Amino acid sequence: MIPTLIAFDLDDTLYKERDFVMSGYSAIARHLAEVHEAFDYQEMMHIMVHAPVNPFDSLDEYLTNRSVQQSIEHEYDIPWMVATYRNHFPDIKADDAIEIIRQLIARGYRVGLITDGRCSTQTNKIKALGLDQYIAEENISISEAVGGEKYTPVAFERMMSLNADIERFIYVGDNPMKDFLWPNRLGWTTIQLLDNGRNVHSQMVAVPSSDYEPQH
Ligand SMILES: [Mg+2]
Structure with a gap:
């Protein structure tokens, strides 16, 4: 030869890159679900997977709504989501x-x-x-x-x-x-x-x- x-x-x-995408969403949702019980893991996964345009825009909207309803302050913005997605150790x-x-x-x-x-x-x-x-x-x-x-x-x-x-x-x-x-x-x-x-x-x-x- x-x-x-x-x-x-x-x-x-x-x-399959799709598996990395799901792993990234999961890393974000897992972290947020631990931060506050008002942030529901399954709801956050559903929102990112079914986002009409950008999953992080949709998740940001969800976090904002939940935070206002529950009077929570949080520090998890879109740049944090992007960094978590890019730097997590994937499953x-x-x-x-x-x-x-x-x-x-x-x-x-x-x-x-x-x-x-x-x-x-x-x-x-x-x-x-x-x-x-x-x-x-x-x-x-x-x-x-x-x-x-x-x-x-x-x-x-x-x-x-x-x-x-x-x-x-x-x-x-x-x-x-x-x-x-x-x-x-x-x-x-x-x-x-x-x-x-x-x-x-x-x-x-x-x-x-x-x-x-x-x-x-
Ligand atoms: Mg390729």
Whole structure:
């Protein structure tokens, strides 16, 4: 086998991002429910899940109403909700993905991760899934850390230069708007994991040109 590196996207590829969203809402609601009994966990979850536009705007409205009714003072504003959501340690599982990565490594493939997002948020996800036990730290690429999202070649070129002994690069992702353009242009093999109906981003989009499309 020629030396091959398989890099994976994270969100909606190795686990379902919807599970992270629910975990974030739950972290917020759990904290608030402990602060005061007037803040009901189930009601707050329902409000965020069914928010017409922004879940934190809707939750803020609920907290304000409940506080006025019950004469409570609280310090939990939208910036607190956003920070809690982004920085909580998520309750998410990789299911089959860990076993697949183990088998790839056992068969002699090198494995990497290229993901867009904040360092704190993405690192917590990686640790919660246990991916840091299988993927070398230098081959975990987070856009905030490397200085470029997947709309740019930065992360893909970086992985190539850090793995100069590798002859074939493969990227596995889900999102046709950003996952395949640059690896296609850089000569990688690209593979799209099909949405099972739970993805956050639709795959039914008209891409700007054919080089946005996965090869497989
Ligand atoms: Mg994704």
